[in-house]
Amino acid sequence: DAGVTQSPTHLIKTRGQHVTLRCSPISGHKSVSWYQQVLGQGPQFIFQYYEKEERGRGNFPDRFSARQFPNYSSELNVNALLLGDSALYLCASSLGTGFLPLHFGNGTRLTVT
Amino acid sequence: EDQVTQSPEALRLQEGESSSLNCSYTVSGLRGLFWYRQDPGKGPEFLFTLYSAGEEKEKERLKATLTKKESFLHITAPKPEDSATYLCAVQARRGGGADGLTFGKGTHLIIQP
Numbered sequence: 159d160a161g162v163t164q165s166p167t168h169l170i171k172t173r174g175q176h177v178t179l180r181c182s183p184i185s186g187h188k189s190v191s192w193y194q195q196v197l198g199q200g201p202q203f204i205f206q207y208y209e210k211e212e213r214g215r216g217n218f219p220d221r222f223s224a225r226q227f228p229n230y231s232s233e234l235n236v237n238a239l240l241l242g243d244s245a246l247y248l249c250a251s252s253l254g255t256g257f258l259p260l261h262f263g264n265g266t267r268l269t270v271t
Numbered sequence: 272e273d274q275v276t277q278s279p280e281a282l283r284l285q286e287g288e289s290s291s292l293n294c295s296y297t298v299s300g301l302r303g304l305f306w307y308r309q310d311p312g313k314g315p316e317f318l319f320t321l322y323s324a325g326e327e328k329e330k331e332r333l334k335a336t337l338t339k340k341e342s343f344l345h346i347t348a349p350k351p352e353d354s355a356t357y358l359c360a361v362q363a364r365r366g367g368g369a370d371g372l373t374f375g376k377g378t379h380l381i382i383q384p
Contacts, residue, residue, distance in 0.1 A: 162314070191371060200275070200358055201315065203371025213368055248314050257303045257322075257362055260372065262314030 160185070162263035164249050170269045171239050173237045179234045179266045184253030190232040191260060192224055193248040195208075199209045201248055207232055236268075273298040277359055277375035284382050287348045292378045294359030295341040302364040304342050305372065306335050309356045318344075318357075349382045356380070 163182045164185050183190050189208040193201035203216035207226035221237045230251075236243055246267050250260035278293045296304070303322045307315035319328040321337040328335045332353065334345045344357055356379045360372040 193371070198376070200360070200374030200376050201372075202374070206371055216371055250314075256298075257320070259305065259317040259320060261317060264306075264312070264314045 162249055162251050162261055164247075164263040164266050166266060167264070168267045168269075170271060172271055173239055173241060175239050176235065176237050176257055177239060177268060179236075179247050179249075179268070181232045181234070181249030181251075181263060183230050183232070183249075184261055187251035187253055187261070188230055189252045189258075190230065191224055191250045191252070192232070192234045193250065193262075194218075195246040195248055197245075204234070206255065209256070213255050238271045241270050244268060272314045273361060273363055273373040274341075275359055275361055275373050275375035277357075280376065281377060281379040282381070284349060284380070285334055285384050286350060286382055289345070289347045289349070290346070292344040292380070293341060294344070294375055296359075296361045296373075297340075298361050298363045300364035302362040303361075304337055306342070306344055306362045307358040307360065309358055309377065312361050315358055332350070346380070347378075350384050353378055354382045 165180045187193045191206040192204040195201040205224045206214035224234045226232045246265040248265045252258040254260045274297045276295050306318040309315045319335040324339045336343045356377040358377045360374040
């Protein structure tokens with residue numbers, strides 16, 4: 159069975175640009191979460207979506223937005239990129255929104271120059 | 272604010288040398304705790320969930336335990352393939368919308384042959 163897939167794997171952008179990251183969850187999983195992992199740190203929660211609705215949001219600015227599609231895939235959008243947005247962006251899926259294990263993809267490495 | 276502190280930050284062991292990793296947490300109502308393993312360039316891989324103090328889970332050479340203030344990941348007779356960063360994460364019990372996980376910075380474990 160395919161795990162969580164993310165695209166692209168690597169991306170280089172310039173300050174001020176916009177970026178869209180994509181995620182396909184494990185088949186049957188209806189919840190998708192996004193995390194940001196800066197080098198040397200643990201992942202930090204950005205969003206959780208379930209059944210196309212936002213169910214949770216971390217402490218990130220409004221430049222970050224996301225959505226979930228009817229097939230449960232998801233996009234994370236970041237506007238007006240800053241150097242500090244350089245990080246590994248992880249997508250995770252789970253069956254629902256309860257206390258369930260998250261299954262992570264291998265992430266998108268975003269570099270902002 | 273929920274906080275997770277992992278120690279040590281890095282640990283180098285000889286193959287077969289058992290040890291323990293620590294995860295201490297402060298959270299307003301613990302829903303549960305997760306342990307993940309992360310290899311370089313990969314997303315975190317789920318290992319264990321622990322729900323209540325006194326609970327223990329085992330998988331191969333790993334055993335996770337939970338108290339009211341901390342969790343331990345015990346590694347018995349480790350092998351070089353156990354080398355990875357081990358992440359601890361907590362989820363709080365709160366009403367309303369879903370909450371993401373709060374991760375520690377991880378323990379970087381190296382097992383030397």
